[in-house]
Amino acid sequence: MVQDGYRGGMKKYDFSLTSIGRAFILVFLPITAYSLGLVPSLLSFFYLLPFFSFSNPVNIIFFSFFLVAEFFLFMIFETLVPGLFLKIFRIRCEEGMFDVSIKDKTFFKLGLHNLLYRPPLKLIEQFKLFPLRRLIHRLAGLKIDNSSILPGTELFYDPYVIEIGKNNLFGGYVKITGHMIEERMRIKKVKIGDNCVIGAETYIMAGVVIEDNVTIGIRSVVTKDQVLKKGKTYVGAPAREIK
Numbered sequence: 001m002v003q004d005g006y007r008g009g010m011k012k013y014d015f016s017l018t019s020i021g022r023a024f025i026l027v028f029l030p031i032t033a034y035s036l037g038l039v040p041s042l043l044s045f046f047y048l049l050p051f052f053s054f055s056n057p058v059n060i061i062f063f064s065f066f067l068v069a070e071f072f073l074f075m076i077f078e079t080l081v082p083g084l085f086l087k088i089f090r091i092r093c094e095e096g097m098f099d100v101s102i103k104d105k106t107f108f109k110l111g112l113h114n115l116l117y118r119p120p121l122k123l124i125e126q127f128k129l130f131p132l133r134r135l136i137h138r139l140a141g142l143k144i145d146n147s148s149i150l151p152g153t154e155l156f157y158d159p160y161v162i163e164i165g166k167n168n169l170f171g172g173y174v175k176i177t178g179h180m181i182e183e184r185m186r187i188k189k190v191k192i193g194d195n196c197v198i199g200a201e202t203y204i205m206a207g208v209v210i211e212d213n214v215t216i217g218i219r220s221v222v223t224k225d226q227v228l229k230k231g232k233t234y235v236g237a238p239a240r241e242i243k
Contacts, residue, residue: 014103022108029085030115033182037081041074079120079132083139090108092141098185110158113140118198121155128152158206163190168192171200171218180206180224188225199235 048066052059062137085091091113098106119141130152137144141160144150148168156162158178179187188207192198196210199218207225210216214228217235228234233242 009018016103019102022102025217026102026108026112026115029112030082030119032083033082033116034078034119037078038074040077040109041070044073075124075129076132079124079136079210082116083136086113086141087139091116093158093179093187093191095161095187098187100181104185106187110179110185110187112159114157117159125153158187161187161193161206164191164192164195165194165212167194168196168198170198171202173201174198174204175202175211176204178206193230 052066054060054063068096091109093106093109093113096106098104100107102108102111115155117136120136121133130150133152134144134150137150137156137159140156142156142162142164144162144164144168145168147166148164148170150170151172151174153172153174155172155173155175157176161178162176176190177183178190186206190204190206190208192210193212193214195213197215198204198210199220201219202216202222203220204210204222205224205226206219208222208228209226210222210228211230213231215233216222216228216239217233219237220227220235220239221237222234223238226239228239234240235242
């Protein structure tokens, strides 16, 4: 039954089988993914540990290098396995209008996607593992040309509805979202053309189209459904053309 919830949407949750089942999946699937991601580093650790003699100072030095290598192995698989879960189980959302409720399939998938996608990004952010970061973006659904440069601190909330063309340069801490919640949740594609420069800390909202050769100044806010015209420069919040 549909009840009044957030500004007229469905009730957030109830004790129906649908709500209980999806709540279970939101807990079980991420735990499973991160547990499987831990297996390779645990296996290698316990396999190689007997080869170290801690009575020998040289071995202690080698052991410190071994621990660092184990940590990087941990980061790789804790990024790769959740990304593969996103890819294999096709956990992504389509464009459209949806209710803000666990009973809405798309809203549920949005939450599950975030639980598998966002933690690995935070894990590898400090170490700037660019190839690994780009890999999980793509496993999560991002379409981006190899020639576009990302700083390693970018945040794409909904990569499955984001398309990025050729030879683009992103400043640090750029945020792009493909969804907004007003009366209901709205998901709409964000498209960035070729040869664009996106200033640091710029925020780009759902439905935005950035045509080729556009420059956006730092800390600008590109509002929902805004179209930035080819070859122009935009700054401010909201972003406005400099003439």
